[in-house]
Amino acid sequence: MLYRLHEFNRNLFNPLLAWSQTSAKMLTSPDSWLSQLPFAQRAAANCELVYRLGKEYEKPAFGIHTVNAHGQDVAVLERVALAKPFCNLLRFKRFSDDVPTLAAMKNDPTVLVVAPLSGHHATLLRDTVKSLLPEHKVFITDWLDARMVPAEAGPFHLDDYVAYMREFIAHIGAKNLHVISVCQPTVPVLAAVSLMASNGEALPRTITLMGGPIDTRCSPTSVDDLATHKSPSWFENTLVQEVPDNYPGRGRRVYPGFLQHAGFLAMNPGRHFMSHWDFYENLCRGDQEDADAHRRFYDEYNAVLDMPAEYYLDTIKIVFQEHALPLGTWDVAGELVRPQDIRDTALFTIEGELDDISGLGQTRAAHDLCTNIPDSSKRHLTVEGAGHYGIFSGRRWRNGVYPQVREFIRAHV
Numbered sequence: 001m002l003y004r005l006h007e008f009n010r011n012l013f014n015p016l017l018a019w020s021q022t023s024a025k026m027l028t029s030p031d032s033w034l035s036q037l038p039f040a041q042r043a044a045a046n047c048e049l050v051y052r053l054g055k056e057y058e059k060p061a062f063g064i065h066t067v068n069a070h071g072q073d074v075a076v077l078e079r080v081a082l083a084k085p086f087c088n089l090l091r092f093k094r095f096s097d098d099v100p101t102l103a104a105m106k107n108d109p110t111v112l113v114v115a116p117l118s119g120h121h122a123t124l125l126r127d128t129v130k131s132l133l134p135e136h137k138v139f140i141t142d143w144l145d146a147r148m149v150p151a152e153a154g155p156f157h158l159d160d161y162v163a164y165m166r167e168f169i170a171h172i173g174a175k176n177l178h179v180i181s182v183c184q185p186t187v188p189v190l191a192a193v194s195l196m197a198s199n200g201e202a203l204p205r206t207i208t209l210m211g212g213p214i215d216t217r218c219s220p221t222s223v224d225d226l227a228t229h230k231s232p233s234w235f236e237n238t239l240v241q242e243v244p245d246n247y248p249g250r251g252r253r254v255y256p257g258f259l260q261h262a263g264f265l266a267m268n269p270g271r272h273f274m275s276h277w278d279f280y281e282n283l284c285r286g287d288q289e290d291a292d293a294h295r296r297f298y299d300e301y302n303a304v305l306d307m308p309a310e311y312y313l314d315t316i317k318i319v320f321q322e323h324a325l326p327l328g329t330w331d332v333a334g335e336l337v338r339p340q341d342i343r344d345t346a347l348f349t350i351e352g353e354l355d356d357i358s359g360l361g362q363t364r365a366a367h368d369l370c371t372n373i374p375d376s377s378k379r380h381l382t383v384e385g386a387g388h389y390g391i392f393s394g395r396r397w398r399n400g401v402y403p404q405v406r407e408f409i410r411a412h413v
Contacts, residue, residue, distance in 0.1 A: 003241040006258055013054055020051040045283035049276065052295075057302040059145070060123045062092075067133045069094060070104040081139060082171050085153040086160075086308065088142045089168050090122075092133055105137075109409050112172055112204075113140040114165065114181040114189050117311065119260040119304050125182060126300075127393040131402045132180075136409070139172055141185075145305035146254045147247040158188065158314035159332050165192035174202040178409045182392050183358065186212025187319055190339060190366060191332055197341040206412045208348040208405060211358045211391050213319055214366045215326040219359025222267065227320035235316055240309040255312040257304030264301070267356070326365060339369035346377040346412045350401060352386035379408055 026032045027044035034040055064076050074096040082089040096102050111132055115122035122142045132138050141164075146156070165188055169177060174196070181189040186209040196203055216224045241256050243249045265272050279294040324330035330337040347370055349363045364380050381404055383391050390396045 001241075002259075003256055004244050006256070007244050007246065010056065017051050017054045020047040021055075024048040024051060041286060042284050045280050048283060049280050052298065053276070057299060057304075059121045059303055059305070060300055062123055062126055062129065064092060064126070064130055064133065067094065067130070069096070069108075069134045070101050072096060072098050072101040074101065074105070076133065082168065084164060084167075085149055086144050086146070086156045087117075087164055088144070089171065090140050090142045092129060092138045092140070094133065094137075108136050109205075109413050110137040110172060110177050111139070111409070112168060112177060112179045113138065114179060114185040115141050115143065116182055116184040117143045117161070117307060118184040119257060119264065119307070120300070121303055121305060123303075124300060125392060127397060128180070128182070131398055135406060136178075139168070141168065143305065145257070146252060146308045147243045147249045147256075147306040149249050149252065149308075151249060151252045155310040156308035157310045158318060161185075161188045161311060162191045162195070162332050165189055166196060169193075169196070169204060170201075174204050176413070177204040178206045178208070178412075179204045180208040180210065180405070181212065182210045183212050183388070184315070186210070186214055186363060186366070187315075187325055190214065190369075191325065191330065191337045193342055193345060194337050194339045195332060195335055197343065197345075198335065198338050203342065203345045206346040206348060206409060208350065208408065209363050209366055210350040211352055211355055211388055212363050213358050214363055214369070215323065216320050216359075216362055217323055217326070218361030218365055221356050221359045223357050224320060224359070227316050232313060232317055232321070236309070236313055240313070243306065249306075253309035254306035255309055257306050260307070261302065261304045326369060339366070340371045342370050343372045345373065346379075346408070347373050348379045348381070348405070348408045350381045350383065350391055350405075352388055352391045353382055353384050354386060355388045355391070357388040377412070 024044045024047035026034050027040045027047065029035055062078060064078070066073055067076055074094045077093045077095065079091055079093060080088045081091040094105055096105065113125060113128060115125050122140055125140065129138055129140060169179065169192065179189060189207060190209065193203060193207055239255050239259055240253050243252045243254055275294065279291060282291045318324045318330060322329065325337060347366060349366055351360055351363050353360070360382070367378055367380065381401065383396055383401055386396045391401055
């Protein structure tokens, strides 16, 4: 019912939003007489703010078309390497006519970036991918919006997520592969590699776990507190909704993106309010550079997807309430997850000093679980002054974290 009410309200306000968008353009266009009015700039700012606060944000594009690899500008083509009902495995294929550059690129390490299925699209890791591409062959998991997946595709559980990871690793080829998982997928990635090790399968050369909830008993955050202080039935009865009839996934049970987005905003309401106020003031002053920076950030931040209800409820129960991975009780499709069976894969854990989503120590706990990986193949980094997003995006990622990730991968090729 709540999802249908949301859709009703969205349709109800669409005419106002369309009028606001059109008015903002007319009041700022040099070809419009309205832009010459004394109050035009402030009126346009009001209209654009209304439009951006109420509009539906589509999934952004990665938009990576060229990179400089080995001293040459090369073209980048984004293509689907493997399509699954709930996720596409994307490859960013690099092309060059320069023979030495092409030979150098063929020898670059292969990296699988596992993006989180936790509300935002994989494009949130655009900066991660752009940093890796000059020196690596890059794949990424591109999770689909569950409301766009027909109900006939069946449910999607946390066990299915682990199975996807095993399939993607096998498809790419584990022998020369380096896996980088960001936030939520650190848990299923570690589980997948553990199960592969237990079954004697080929393993990736390295796994890098960044800001993830391996053991949420360490430095609990507000996210952890919410997950542990509510019963599973509360999450199911309060947050899980059915997709309305106007989407391909009609009837599918999901944790809707609009509820997740409300939760994101509720974590730092003051910061978001001031950001929008500054945006409004920048528009009034005509400061388009800062206004464009705001647009770029919120075009990404406000674009959210629906998560399959089964996967969401499994994650709450297994990861946050039962702590099944660190306690050694996690059973995936009848197989016990045993990180201690991993021996030949190097491990790198990365945490942000100020991370308010995955607290300090939660990711580092993987070292205590992977007891048979030699100390010489283990590494940990705490990024000073970095929050959750700073460890994989922005200046701290590009200048501080990425060089160490690159060095770690090169040490284990």
